[in-house]
Amino acid sequence: RIGSTLPKADYYIPFGLPSFPNLFDVQDSARHSSIKKQFAPLYTMTASLSYEQGVDGQTAILKEELQRFSDQKQVMDLPQFLQYYVFDVIGVITVGKSMGMMESNSDTNGACGAFDAIWHYASMMAYIPHMHA
Structure with missing residues (x-):
């Protein structure tokens, strides 16, 4: 029971490592x-x-990149680019440095790919949590 009278479902088990529990x-x-x-x-x-100054800096880069794409009439994968923004903000907040994903328009360190793979696995295994080892 997490902040509720209802127990937390087994659905959430695959979103963590068996040997390293997390809030989720x-x-x-x-x-x-x-x-x-x-x-x-x-x-x-x-x-x-x-965190505000770092987030503001990343938001300024986001605005500049959106403007650049628009000015050059380039096609943009907006959901992917917003994921780059999120990871750059997380980098600034956690380690004091952007991951540089927005500027390079790429997954510079594989974090997005790893997150997507983990999320895909966990969202499938959530329906059969007893199979998550």
């Missing part, structure tokens, strides 16, 4: 609470404000 897949309320407390400082107002 853990079903035990006490364990979920323990993990959540470890991340709570990252979501304080002070912490959120400290």
